[in-house]
Amino acid sequence: QQPVQSPQAVILREGEDAVINCSSSKALYSVHWYRQKHGEAPVFLMILLKGGEQKGHDKISASFNEKKQQSSLYLTASQLSYSGTYFCGTEGDSNYQLIWGAGTKLIIKP
Amino acid sequence: DTGVSQDPRHKITKRGQNVTFRCDPISEHNRLYWYRQTLGQGPEFLTYFQNEAQLEKSRLLSDRFSAERPKGSFSTLEIQRTEQGDSAMYLCASSAAGRPQVEAFFGQGTRLTVV
Numbered sequence: 001q002q003p004v005q006s007p008q009a010v011i012l013r014e015g016e017d018a019v020i021n022c023s024s025s026k027a028l029y030s031v032h033w034y035r036q037k038h039g040e041a042p043v044f045l046m047i048l049l050k051g052g053e054q055k056g057h058d059k060i061s062a063s064f065n066e067k068k069q070q071s072s073l074y075l076t077a078s079q080l081s082y083s084g085t086y087f088c089g090t091e092g093d094s095n096y097q098l099i100w101g102a103g104t105k106l107i108i109k110p
Numbered sequence: 111d112t113g114v115s116q117d118p119r120h121k122i123t124k125r126g127q128n129v130t131f132r133c134d135p136i137s138e139h140n141r142l143y144w145y146r147q148t149l150g151q152g153p154e155f156l157t158y159f160q161n162e163a164q165l166e167k168s169r170l171l172s173d174r175f176s177a178e179r180p181k182g183s184f185s186t187l188e189i190q191r192t193e194q195g196d197s198a199m200y201l202c203a204s205s206a207a208g209r210p211q212v213e214a215f216f217g218q219g220t221r222l223t224v225v
Contacts, residue, residue: 002152032214041114041201041216042153087152097143097166098214100152 001026003090005101012078012108020073020104022088031064031071032089032098035082042087045073075106083108114217116202122223123192130188131220135204142185143214144177145201153201159185160207192224 003024010018022031030049034042046057048064048071059076075082085105089098115134123129135142140161145153156175158166161182174192179185189196199221203214 041218044213044215047213089152097155097158099155100145102150103152 002099003088003101005086005088005104007104008102009105010107012106014080014108014110015077018075018078018106020075020086020088020106021070022072022090022101023068023070024090026069026090027093028064028066028069028090029093030091031062032091033062033071033073034087034089035084036087036103037084045086078106078108080108080110082106114202114204114215116200116217116220118220119218120221120223122225125194125224126191128188128190129192129222130186131200131202131222133185133187133202133204133217134183135185135202136215137183138206139204139215140182140207141205141214142179143203143205144185144187145203147199147201147219156187156200189222192222194224197222197224 003022006021012018030047032047033045035045036042046062048062050066062073064071085103087103088101091098117132121129142159144156146156147153155168156171157177159179162179174190177187199219201216201219203216205212205214
C-alpha cells in the first residue's frame with residue numbers, strides 16, 4: 001500500500017533538472033508532496049487532486065496521472081536550497097489518511 | 111500562533127519504562143495526526159484525531175501505544191513498556207478539516223531513544 005518513490009537518491013549539480021516519481025497500486029484521490037531537510041520537520045510543497053492536474057510554483061512543479069496512479073515532481077534549474085528528502089503522500093478514495101513513500105534524497109552540489 | 115509544537119524534543123528512556131509526548135497543534139486546526147519516522151523512511155501513520163475523536167488507528171500500532179486529545183486541543187501519545195524498536199522520531203501534524211486533505215503542518219518531532 002505504501003507508494004513507491006523513484007529514484008531513491010539523486011545527486012545533481014546546481015542548475016540541473018530532476019524528476020522524482022511516485023506510484024501507487026491503489027486508486028488515488030490526491031497526492032501530496034513534502035520536502036524534509038535533515039533534522040527538520042517535513043514542509044508542504046503542493047497537493048494534486050485526481051483529474052490529471054498539474055501544479056507548480058517557482059521552479060518546482062508536479063503532475064498527477066490518475067489513470068496510472070502516478071505523480072511526478074519536477075525540479076528545474078535546481079538550487080542548493082532544494083537539497084533534502086522529498087516525500088510523496090497518497091490519499092486513497094476510501095480513507096482519510098496519507099500513506100507516505102520512503103522518500104527520495106536529493107543532493108545538490110555547487 | 112507559532113505552529114505545531116512538540117514536547118519534549120528529545121527523550122532517552124530505559125527499556126520497559128513508559129513515556130508520554132505532547133503535541134500542541136495550530137489552534138484553529140481540528141485534525142491532528144501522529145506519525146513515527148525512522149532513519150531513511152517516510153513518516154509512518156500511527157493515529158488521527160478529528161477534534162477529540164480518534165477516528166483512525168494504525169493496525170501496526172500495538173496495545174502499548176495510546177493517544178488522547180481531550181477537548182480537541184493538545185494531544186498526548188503514550189508508549190508503555192518501551193522497547194528498543196520504539197526508538198524513532200515521533201512527529202505530530204495538524205490540518206484544517208476538508209476533503210481532500212489540506213496542507214498539514216508538522217511539528218519538529220520528539221526523538222525517542224530507548225536504551
